[in-house]
Amino acid sequence: MSIDIESQGQMCLLQRADWRTMITLPHGHRLVTLYEAIPWHELMEKAKPILYDEQGISPHLGRELNLRAHLGAYILQTVHGWTDRWTEEMIRYYVPARIFCGFLESTGSLDHTRIEAFRNRFGEKGACLITQDMLNVAQEYGFTGPEDVDMDTTVQEAGITHPTEMKLIDHLLKKANRIHKKLKEVSKRGIVGIKKAVKAFSKIYTDYRFFAKTKEKKTEAIKESVKIGKRVLVEMSKVRAAVTNLCVKDQVNFQKISQLGPKLMEQILSWLRTGRVASNKIISLWKMAPKAIAKGKIGKSVEFGRKWIVNCYRGGYVLVHAPAKVKISDQHCVKESLNVHFEMFEEAPNSYGTDRGMWSEENVSQCIKAGIKKVGIQPKGKAAPLVSQRDHRRLKNRRAGIEPRIGHLKTRGLGRSRMKTDAGDLISGYRSALAYNLGHLMRDLVQVRDVKNISA
Numbered sequence: 001m002s003i004d005i006e007s008q009g010q011m012c013l014l015q016r017a018d019w020r021t022m023i024t025l026p027h028g029h030r031l032v033t034l035y036e037a038i039p040w041h042e043l044m045e046k047a048k049p050i051l052y053d054e055q056g057i058s059p060h061l062g063r064e065l066n067l068r069a070h071l072g073a074y075i076l077q078t079v080h081g082w083t084d085r086w087t088e089e090m091i092r093y094y095v096p097a098r099i100f101c102g103f104l105e106s107t108g109s110l111d112h113t114r115i116e117a118f119r120n121r122f123g124e125k126g127a128c129l130i131t132q133d134m135l136n137v138a139q140e141y142g143f144t145g146p147e148d149v150d151m152d153t154t155v156q157e158a159g160i161t162h163p164t165e166m167k168l169i170d171h172l173l174k175k176a177n178r179i180h181k182k183l184k185e186v187s188k189r190g191i192v193g194i195k196k197a198v199k200a201f202s203k204i205y206t207d208y209r210f211f212a213k214t215k216e217k218k219t220e221a222i223k224e225s226v227k228i229g230k231r232v233l234v235e236m237s238k239v240r241a242a243v244t245n246l247c248v249k250d251q252v253n254f255q256k257i258s259q260l261g262p263k264l265m266e267q268i269l270s271w272l273r274t275g276r277v278a279s280n281k282i283i284s285l286w287k288m289a290p291k292a293i294a295k296g297k298i299g300k301s302v303e304f305g306r307k308w309i310v311n312c313y314r315g316g317y318v319l320v321h322a323p324a325k326v327k328i329s330d331q332h333c334v335k336e337s338l339n340v341h342f343e344m345f346e347e348a349p350n351s352y353g354t355d356r357g358m359w360s361e362e363n364v365s366q367c368i369k370a371g372i373k374k375v376g377i378q379p380k381g382k383a384a385p386l387v388s389q390r391d392h393r394r395l396k397n398r399r400a401g402i403e404p405r406i407g408h409l410k411t412r413g414l415g416r417s418r419m420k421t422d423a424g425d426l427i428s429g430y431r432s433a434l435a436y437n438l439g440h441l442m443r444d445l446v447q448v449r450d451v452k453n454i455s456a
Contacts, residue, residue, distance in 0.1 A: 047126060050123070070115070088110060092109040131433050131437060138440070138441050147351070152355060168282065169228075170205060179191070192235045205225070290422075363377060408436055413432035
């Protein structure tokens with residue numbers, strides 16, 4: 001067999017022009033199937049108050065927002081995990097994505113900066129809205145339902161380093177030094193003595209990390225660092241009037257350091273005096289929500305982040321919820337879980353299962369009052385379950401299936417957060433459930449379509 005290499009490598013006459021091709025997209029493509037199942041008009045009507053009314057923005061000012069295309073891009077980015085730039089590329093050149101975003105008969109597209117701005121503006125409420133709408137779609141098709149609920153909790157770790165005292169002082173001085181440089185540029189006068197303070201702390205920090213082997217030397221190094229930090233905070237208070245010349249971001253950082261700095265110094269000194277961690281311990285200078293949550297796991301007794309409640313339903317679908325109290329105890333999570341369920345489905349489940357960490361007489365009575373027939377909260381100690389032995393075993397095994405689902409959610413945004421703000425952590429957590437549910441919904445829609453084609 002011979003190969004004509006010369007003709008295959010020959011330059012096309014149209015190579016310098018725009019490329020065109022003919023593509024036939026099958027009707028059963030999974031994105032097309034999902035596109036046909038989503039009630040776009042209802043979704044847009046629900047999204048408008050979040051984007052405009054709640055933020056005090058008039059929909060008639062500025063350039064008109066292509067809400068249909070942005071919602072499609074939001075869903076595509078969530079389910080596939082695309083970056084903003086790659087989402088722009090796919091919407092511009094990937095035919096199924098263009099159909100999904102409503103660009104079939106036009107040459108329009110979306111810029112990556114607008115995709116990012118829409119996502120931030122849509123926020124956590126927008127992610128919750130689409131998650132609930134996708135669950136409604138799954139319920140309408142019979143893929144899931146409110147009959148059986150299994151609940152567990154997990155911790156979304158914050159994207160911060162381990163919050164030691166010396167690291168926190170180091171972060172504080174670095175932020176103060178940044179503000180000093182900005183002030184020098186704007187008003188020619190910065191924070192007095194900041195350079196000497198940073199240099200002195202750098203030497204102490206190096207000695208602390210490499211040479212302080214005893215508790216006495218480490219304590220002395222921390223005390224000296226606190227003195228340096230206090231001096232810097234005093235000098236920062238003297239330039240408060242000049243801060244108004246800085247940009248909004250730098251002004252916010254200055255206010256945050258001025259408020260958190262003295263409190264941080266007192267917490268560190270309290271720990272040196274008593275040996276106990278102060279209540280409401282500051283663990284980060286840019287994320288306020290994360291707390292130290294004791295989980296008792298092997299190798300990780302404490303996790304720094306926020307607690308999430310995960311409700312699991314038939315068909316593998318989930319609902320997640322971030323309680324207002326970041327460090328809520330497991331006993332109080334049952335009430336939050338049931339509230340989320342009633343808000344979504346407006347009816348009580350037939351069965352409800354959790355692990356033994358949620359066991360309490362108050363939770364059991366609350367489940368009974370809610371009209372739950374089979375309460376599968378795993379009992380503690382010698383307490384007897386409230387269901388038959390057969391139902392108890394079945395609910396126990398079913399509840400164990402929540403662990404791999406949480407593992408999948410962790411890979412989609414509920415794990416260690418890469419966001420820089422507390423609001424970003426919330427958006428990432430809610431979108432993890434949306435991505436997981438969309439994967440199940442596309443799978444179920446394709447399976448139903450295949451069954452109909454076979455029967456036809």
